[in-house]
Amino acid sequence: MKTIFSLLKLTLLTVILFAVIYPLAIYGIAQFAPNHGKGETISVNGKVVGYQKIGQKFDKSNYFWGRPSAVDYNAAGSAGSNKGPSNAEYLALVQKRIDTFLVVHPYLKKSEIPSDMVTASGSGLDPNISPQGALIQVKRVAKERKLSEDKVKALVEANINTPKVMGTPTVNVLELNVALDALSKKGS
Structure with a gap:
């Protein structure tokens, strides 16, 4: 006892x-x-629209798309797919993403698609894409928004984050899409 x-x-x-x-x-x-x-939130008109450091799903053609997510952008289950580059299932998934990307971007060749646009990050929640990943989407987004390609390209270039010391430049997809909405509201 x-x-x-x-x-x-x-x-x-x-x-x-x-x-x-x-x-x-x-x-x-x-x-x-x-x-x-x-967390670091992004607000529009006083309303929180997302988190700066967590990727979100954008799949409408009038927005810039981010990296694919192995966890469907679920922050509670951050993870990668754990499938290697020789896994047949993984290769089929990447090919499906490439095919989908090419259908929506018929002006591109397969070799022009940056890998970050068809492969998920290790966390499945990467909020950033490469500048190349954003720039190849300019034509589609400009057409859907009825904006000039030059203005949309300038918006992308203004949203490129360059590391101060070392690393690769990135574009935060949520910040870019919030800026895109603001540009569209101006009626450019």
Whole structure:
């Protein structure tokens, strides 16, 4: 009986420590972080439209598309596909993505499609694409939005994030699409 009470006390202590005290401590520390630990959000007219560091699904032809996601952009289940480049199922999926991309972008050749437009990232939630991935979509987006290609291309170029020290340039798809909506509202 003495052992049971000791185990119950230990269980209660660990529940209080890890289910109450630890989460409250982390929450308290987060209050000192930017945006109080709620992530870096992007807002339009005071309404949060997404998170800057989490990829979102854009599949309408009047928006720039991001990287494919192995988890369908579910932030609760961040993961890659874990299938290697020699896996037949993976190769079929990539070929399907290429075929879909070419149907919507008939002016492109297969060799012109950057790999980030048809392969998912390791997290499945990459919010960025390469500048090339954005630039090859300019013609489609401009046509759908009835905007000049030059204006849409300039918008892409204005949204290229170049690392300060090292790394590759990227384009945040959500930021680009928010800027695209703003450009469309101006009636350019």
